[in-house]
Amino acid sequence: MTYEEVIFDINSHLKFGIKPGLERIQKLLTLIENPQDTLNVIHVAGTNGKGSTCEMLASIFKSSGYKVGLYTSPSIIDFRDRIKINNKLISKIQVLKIYDEIKNHIEKVNSIDSPLTEFEIIAAMAFKYFKNENCDIVILETGLGGRLDATNVIKKPIASILTSVSLDHTNILGDNIQKITYEKCGIIKENTPVVTSINQKKCVLEIIKNICTQKNAPLTISNPLTLSNIKFDIIKGMEFSYNNKKIHTSIIGHHQIENISNILSCINIIKNKFPVTFDAIKNGLENLNINSRIQIISKEPLIFLDGSHNLGSIKALKNVIIELFTDKKIIGIVGMFKDKDVENSLAQIIPIFSQVITIPLVNSRSMDIKDITRISKKYNKNTIPKSNVKEAIYFASSISKKNIDEYVTIIFGSLSIAREILN
Numbered sequence: 001m002t003y004e005e006v007i008f009d010i011n012s013h014l015k016f017g018i019k020p021g022l023e024r025i026q027k028l029l030t031l032i033e034n035p036q037d038t039l040n041v042i043h044v045a046g047t048n049g050k051g052s053t054c055e056m057l058a059s060i061f062k063s064s065g066y067k068v069g070l071y072t073s074p075s076i077i078d079f080r081d082r083i084k085i086n087n088k089l090i091s092k093i094q095v096l097k098i099y100d101e102i103k104n105h106i107e108k109v110n111s112i113d114s115p116l117t118e119f120e121i122i123a124a125m126a127f128k129y130f131k132n133e134n135c136d137i138v139i140l141e142t143g144l145g146g147r148l149d150a151t152n153v154i155k156k157p158i159a160s161i162l163t164s165v166s167l168d169h170t171n172i173l174g175d176n177i178q179k180i181t182y183e184k185c186g187i188i189k190e191n192t193p194v195v196t197s198i199n200q201k202k203c204v205l206e207i208i209k210n211i212c213t214q215k216n217a218p219l220t221i222s223n224p225l226t227l228s229n230i231k232f233d234i235i236k237g238m239e240f241s242y243n244n245k246k247i248h249t250s251i252i253g254h255h256q257i258e259n260i261s262n263i264l265s266c267i268n269i270i271k272n273k274f275p276v277t278f279d280a281i282k283n284g285l286e287n288l289n290i291n292s293r294i295q296i297i298s299k300e301p302l303i304f305l306d307g308s309h310n311l312g313s314i315k316a317l318k319n320v321i322i323e324l325f326t327d328k329k330i331i332g333i334v335g336m337f338k339d340k341d342v343e344n345s346l347a348q349i350i351p352i353f354s355q356v357i358t359i360p361l362v363n364s365r366s367m368d369i370k371d372i373t374r375i376s377k378k379y380n381k382n383t384i385p386k387s388n389v390k391e392a393i394y395f396a397s398s399i400s401k402k403n404i405d406e407y408v409t410i411i412f413g414s415l416s417i418a419r420e421i422l423n
Contacts, residue, residue, distance in 0.1 A: 003092040006099045007079055013118040020148035020172065024113050025120040029153060031105040032124065035131035039069070039138045040273075041154050042266065045146040045184045046163025048312045049259045052251065052293055053163055054141045056263050060284030061137055062086050064276045069130035069138035071151070073119065074415060076291050076307075077422050083126045085133055087289075098125050098132075119143050120150045137274060145173050147186020158273065159266050160187050160217075162196040163259060165204045166312030167341065181207045193218045195266045197258050222265040224257045234324050234408075235296065245278060249285040252294050252324070255316040260285070292418035294320060301400040303393070303409040307418050309336065311345050317412055318349045325408050329354040331399060333392045334376070334413040338367040343375055350379040353410075355399060357392040358385045361416045389420055 001009070029036060042057060044050045051072055058070040070084040080089040102124060109116055123143075130138050140157075142149040165181050173180045181204045188194055188208075194217050196208050205221070212219040229241040237250040240257065242264065249256075267276050292307035294317070308317040321330060332353040336342050350356055356376050360369045369385050376383040386392040389411070400407035411417055 001096065001100070003096055006096055009103075010079075010099070010118055010121055013116060013121060016115045016117050018119075018144060018172065019114065019117050020145065022148060022150070022153055024109060024116050025124060025150045026153055027109045027113060028102070028105055028116060028120065028124050029127065031108065032102055032128060036127040036153055037155060038131050039127065039154075040136065041138045041140050041157040042159050042161065042270075043140050043142070043151065043154055043157040043187045044161045044163065045142040045149075045187045046161075047166045047168050047180070047184070047310065048316065049163035049255060050141050050161075052256060052290060053161060053259045053263060054139045055290045056251075056260065056285060056288060057266070058084070058087065058139045059288050060263070060267065060276060060281050061139075061274065063284040063287070064274070064280040066136040066274065067134065069126070069133070069135035071123065071126040071130075071138065072141045073122075073143050076415060076419050082122060083129060085130070085135060090129055094129060095125070098128050102128065117150070123150045142187065145180075145183035145186065147183045149186070152187055156189060157187070157192055158270050159193045159195065160189070161262050161266055162187075162194065162200075162208060163262065164197070164255065164312060165200060166310065168310040168312070171339065177201060178203060178207060182211075185211045188212060188215055188217050190215045191217060193220065193269045195220045195222055195262050195269065197221070197262055198223045199258050220265045220269060222258075222261040224254070224261040226264070227257055227261060230254075230257060232320075232324055234302070235299070242281070243278065245282070247282050247285055250288055251290060253316060253320040255319070256293075291422060292415060297411075297421065301397050301404055301407060301409065303396070303411065305418055305421060306410065306412045307415040308412045309340060309414045311341050311348065314345045314349050314412070317410070318352065321349075321352060321410065328408045329406055331355045331357065331396045331407060331409040333357045333359060333389065333396060333409060333411040333417075334372070335359040335361045335389070335417055336367050336372060336413040337361065337363070337365040337416070338371070339365060342367055342372065346372075346375055347379055350376050350383075353380055354382065355396070356380050356383040357395060358383060359389050359392050359417075360387070361414055362388075362420055363414075363416045366416075389417055
């Protein structure tokens with residue numbers, strides 16, 4: 001098979017949708033000798049912040065000299081950016097090799113059970129790749145939830161991190177924050193250290209505490225206040241002090257301070273097995289290159305891209321805008337999936353824009369342009385639809401060029417937009 005044929009074959013499993021459960025992937029992994037059982041895994045779940053957390057952890061451990069596997073989802077630019085070692089995408093040759101090794105096993109599972117999903121196949125490929133390459137440590141992001149997520153075949157992670165929990169995927173995970181928290185907490189294992197933030201909602205924190213107690217899992221509650229002298233800059237990023245020493249990073253926002261606080265607590269917990277120096281932390285955070293997290297894609301005019309796509313992440317984006325852009329007029333370009341909480345998400349942020357441009361997404365899940373425009377106009381009369389993101393950017397730029405220092409454009413609402421722009 002060619003690389004393109006392999007990707008087509010894997011993507012053909014998208015038609016089977018999202019099927020929470022571990023039975024299918026466990027059957028596949030048993031057939032390929034359970035590569036996941038050999039890995040030192042930090043398992044990360046949560047509604048928002050888990051992708052950034054994983055990228056930062058991987059960068060820090062790479063700076064420490066470890067061979068670091070990183071599994072995240074979804075892909076943004078390239079199919080292969082879900083699976084990395086030391087920030088390098090899995091090669092096309094390796095994709096071919098690993099898929100060739102497991103293809104017959106995939107077919108066998110499909111013949112005796114409901115077909116494997118695309119996510120399950122890619123997770124199994126990642127486990128095999130990380131084992132084949134003898135990774136020292138693997139940073140593993142859940143796809144959806146935690147308890148029944150395909151990544152939860154990990155029996156004994158070296159640590160688990162629960163990032164900010166809020167409402168999302170309510171049709172699958174539950175219609176309230178308590179049910180969703182329970183699903184996320186499914187990654188907590190017996191006698192395995194867990195990290196979460198003091199900034200979690202009170203009811204979320206109580207559930208985490210109770211489950212950790214039940215499973216005798218040591219819980220560390222991180223506190224962002226341990227980081228001080230925090231300074232934000234629109235172009236340069238963020239600076240803060242840790243143990244009275246300055247660190248600079250390109251990511252920005254108080255929500256990222258919360259994520260960094262979790263990371264530092266996790267590093268401290270596993271320091272006996274995987275020691276990390278301050279210089280490695282500093283270099284790892286300074287050398288970050290994370291796509292679609294308040295990412296500058298143009299300086300003249302000033303345009304930011306953010307992958308915020310649910311109520312929690314859109315609130316975080318709003319807070320950054322309010323804090324950083326007090327002297328600017330903000331143009332918002334937005335497209336969202338129809339299965340998200342579009343009404344409440346837009347109600348949060350749309351009023352702060354001087355101009356809103358709505359767009360459809362290049363995806364079958366996209367909210368119809370008429371519907372998202374109608375909702376947006378309820379909260380901001382200066383809303384206009386455009387047929388695609390390219391037209392939206394041109395329109396925004398035609399406004400901002402009148403006074404280029406006065407305007408900022410923010411593109412948000414879905415990682416699907418990020419993929420379209422970055423490609």
